[in-house]
Amino acid sequence: MRKDFFKKAAALLICFMMLLFAVGCAPQPSNPDDGNTPPPSGGGDVTPPDDKPPVEEELLLTFGVFADTQVPALGAKVGPSLLNAAENLETGLTYFKERGIETLILNGDIIDYVNYGSGSSVAVGAAYKHMNSIMDKVWGENRIYKPLNFMYTLGNHEYYYDYSASEALRQWNLAGYEMNQTFTVNDFSFISIDMKDNGGSVSGDTKMLVEERLAAAKAVDPNRPIFLFYHIPPADTVLNTDWTTPADAWIKGLLSQYPQAVLFTAHTHFSVRHPRQIDQTIATVVNGGAGTYVCVPDTDASGRAYDNADDNVPMNGDIADDTAALGGAKGFNDSCGALVVNVYTAHVEIERVDCHTGEKIAEDWSFPYVKSASDFVYGSAYKDKLAVPQISAESCTARWNPDQPRRVQLAFAPAADTGENVVDAYRLEIYCENAKIADKNYLSDYWNNTDGNLNYDMILPKEYKGKALTIKVQAIDAFGRLSNQIEISVPAAA
Incomplete structure (x- = not known):
């Protein structure tokens, strides 16, 4: 009797366990609010829940670009445009230091060879001595705490005035600098293109070296931007670039082969606030702000000259109004305009800042990594996205x-x-x-x-x-x- 009871109990237990197993394996209705709704029949992407945070790009690199301070020799007789040159260089370098930027490019015309009576070589050496003393003030004696990655390119003012290009380069080397620098930061390549005279010519050896470096950078990752630095912008790119250098055709040819290249230039002394200071018609060309004084163009965008001669208004490349305090309205007065470039995993953002105030002069430029011309944001169609200003008849x-x-x-x-x-x-x-x-x-x-x-x-x-x-x-x-x-x-x- 007891044996039959245990047999029946065991059978019931087995049936109960089988029932539990069957229930657990059966398909369960999905909860539409639990984030696990299966895709509809026929496949398709699953829509993520609204509360899922978007994927943010990682910041890979930040670097600064600064140019055109034109610091003269200490004690040199200079015009009003250079009276604040030394202060502006110190202000710019201090700004980058305080932001903790460890990759910095000084893109030419950092000094100005003002001949003040003792011969050109003396004036040249004194200008570099003055510049280096400012750097020592910011970065410690002998620039011991300068940024880890530092590049200084040659501009036309590094070659001025009445002596040979070879003498200019000798003084450049004596001051502790070298031509055609290159380095990589987080696998991003930085390549300088140094001119060999004040007209912007580039030597055959420099051309060959730059071409080799570009090819090597592309081989590492063809989709990443390659950063180039040359003082004078290519003609017909950024605002009023009407100075065609002997290297112009070669540089444009390079850019057409490397759409991922980003060329940083300077030289024009126009405000970095202007929307035509970036151009992507053949590649990305970015013109940095002026470190010391800001010029006005001699023609409008259509190429027509201005008629302000009756009004004592600066024109034809003269210096813009410099009467307000440092960092005045719109950043024109001793604007100390500079660029801070933030490189993310798939796009580049460029801040335009006034180093005197630490404030942005305008909205950031932003563009994706460029693989072809179809990725350009600031190409010929850029203007179509911007409204044409309107004028009112009131108060006339x-x-x-x-x-x-x-x-x-x-x-x-x-x-x-x-x-x-x-x-x-x-x-x-x-x-x-x-x-x-x-x-x-x-x-x-x-x-x-x-x-x-x-x-x-x-x-x-x-x-x-x-x-x-x-x-x-x-x-x-x-x-x-x-x-x-x-x-x-x-x-x-x-």
Whole structure:
């Protein structure tokens, strides 16, 4: 009897365990909120839950680019443009030091060979001595704490003034520097292209060396950017690059073969805030800000010259208004403009900063690793993404100057910059009795660091003196595009 009981109990236990196993193996209905919903029949990507954080790119490298301080020899007689040169170099180097940047490129024209009476070699050596003393002040004696990765390229001012290129290079070497540097940081290649004279020529040996280094860098990883440094921008790339060097065709040929190359230049002294300081028509060319003084261009984007001679406005490559305090409006006054480049796993971001204030001058430039021209962000179509500034007819005044009868005094509210775009100039057409009598091109407040209404004082031919006029005004943006047009009436003189 007891034996039968145990047999039945064992059988029931086995059945119960089999039932539990069957239930555990059966397909279970998925919970739509548990993040494990299986894909629909036929396959397809699973949509991640909304609360899953996006994948962030890793920051692989940060480096700084600075140029055009033009530090003269201590005690040299210099014009107003270089009075703050030494201070600006110290400010720039200190900025990078305080940010902990351990890769720094000084991209030419760091010194200025001002001949002050004792012969060129003395002036040259004294300029380097002054520059090195500033570096010692920031980085310790003999630059013992300079950045781990440091490059100084030759600019045209390293070759000035009245002596041979060989003497310039001798002084360069005596000061402790060498041509055609290269190094790698986290497998990213940095390659200098040093000119052999103040005209921007590049020697055959340098060309061969650069070509070999580019090929080697590409062999390591063809998809990674390669960073190049040459002082003078290639013609027809960034803003007003109308100085064609003997090396221009060779450099453009290189860039066309290496779309992943990023060429950093300097030389022009235009503000780094300007949207045309980056260009990706053949490759990526980035023009750094001026370390000491900022110039204004001599033509607008269409190539037309400015007509500001009547107004004592700096033009034709002269220095922009330098009356405000250091780091003044828009970073023009001793702007100490510099670049800080952040390289991530799939894209590059470039900060444009004023070293005096530590603030960004404009929004960062950002572009993906370039494999082909289709990856360009700042190519020929870039301008189409930027709105054309508009001009308003409000607050306009115009009259004949009672003290100078041939002068018309005109004032109007400036057109507002729109995001990354800027107003470079204004086109003024003057009509008398429906006939155009003058057509003028004036630099905008962007270049002249003015606030409030714009004031233009125009001299007109004497046969129109005192007559009623109509002035049609349009703003011209950074790419040469015209805004809407407003009309301003000038009453006849009493």
